[in-house]
Amino acid sequence: MEQKKVPLVVIRRLPRYYRYLSDLNDMGIERISSQVLSKKLGFTASQVRQDLNFFGGFGQQGYGYNVKSLRNEISKILGLDKHYKVVVIGAGNLGHAILNYPGFAKRGFKFVGIFDNNPDLIGKKAGNLTVMNIDDLEEFCEKDHPDIGALTIPKESTANMAKKLEAFGFKGLWNFSHVEITSSLPVETVHLTDSLMTLAYKISSSAVDD
Amino acid sequence: MEQKKVPLVVIRRLPRYYRYLSDLNDMGIERISSQVLSKKLGFTASQVRQDLNFFGGFGQQGYGYNVKSLRNEISKILGLDKHYKVVVIGAGNLGHAILNYPGFAKRGFKFVGIFDNNPDLIGKKAGNLTVMNIDDLEEFCEKDHPDIGALTIPKESTANMAKKLEAFGFKGLWNFSHVEITSSLPVETVHLTDSLMTLAYKISSSAVDD
Known part of the structure; x- marks a missing residue:
């Protein structure tokens, strides 16, 4: 078409x-x-x-x-007839929440790995997966070729990690960090603060209407 | 102005x-x-x-x-010169993630409570707060008058809970459930699946460009 x-x-x-x-x-x-x-x-x-x-x-x-x-x-058009392997970077609450969020699988998104650098988290269960050591990500990518990296790590580490994911062959970044990413890969950022600010606007502007 | x-x-x-x-x-x-x-x-x-x-x-x-x-x-304009009290409904991973997400406080958003109906979660720590019983929400609202309800509960329960929050005097709903909410209150929905589908489009359309 x-x-x-x-x-x-x-x-x-x-x-x-x-x-x-x-x-x-x-x-x-x-x-x-x-x-x-x-x-x-x-x-x-x-x-x-x-x-x-x-x-x-x-x-x-x-x-x-x-x-x-x-x-x-x-x-x-959305590319949902394809399948995407997603890896979550960061095994905190947000990483777990994304992994367990319903409805991704039937849209063609499969979570294949979750990584962290925190020894207390590595080896712990996360949904059907086990948290892996971030140092093993490169090797994992060579074998498994994931498509999308979901970044749920502190904003200080995000830029550097985005570069690594690009080098490891990821095709797109799904960014939850509170910072813009500059990358030659497609990036989709979920700005939770912006969403909450938009709600504040809706509340205060509807209050003005009263 | x-x-x-x-x-x-x-x-x-x-x-x-x-x-x-x-x-x-x-x-x-x-x-x-x-x-x-x-x-x-x-x-x-x-x-x-x-x-x-x-x-x-x-x-x-x-x-x-x-x-x-x-x-x-x-x-x-965004209404950020005001202060908003936010209550999280649902103390799962997503509820915890929102509570711990950096940067809300300095935008004027203060998390004042987190509620769940799961006895295993009630009484547990969540950030600086303790998870409260959802049955106590009405009484809490009468005393504390929260402004925004963040809904991180299963989609089956969301419509019903949205009605309750409206009756309890909330001024806006921040919806993380995978369902549209019909409410006379302002609603801001975070559609994680839509965001991931948009990323899929960016990936597949940039792939076509190659």
């Missing part, structure tokens, strides 16, 4: 389409109109049509969208 | 400005041009000027922006 250059803001909405369409598909629902889709997702119907037009437009006048094929197209 | 209706997409960029300006301010830097600001943040200079114009425009031709006053204005 020919793809136009898709703005990241549209890409960021696709997981939401994907999740909802997956739920519909699981319920055996075969088609959906852009009106219903938009209402459920909180977008406007014209935004839904615009978003999906980026990918060739799968809707048909008077029919709407076929749930399964739209879901599968979005899955392909 | 008169505020125009600010699109949420602009609001979502403000924490990033705020963090960077705070760093500059800590380093004693007094002014910055929109060019430098945009370069550091990865936005275009015209986007920076547009974003900041929403709030009356604090830049001066040939001078740029005063770091401290711009930071303080953004702080006010």
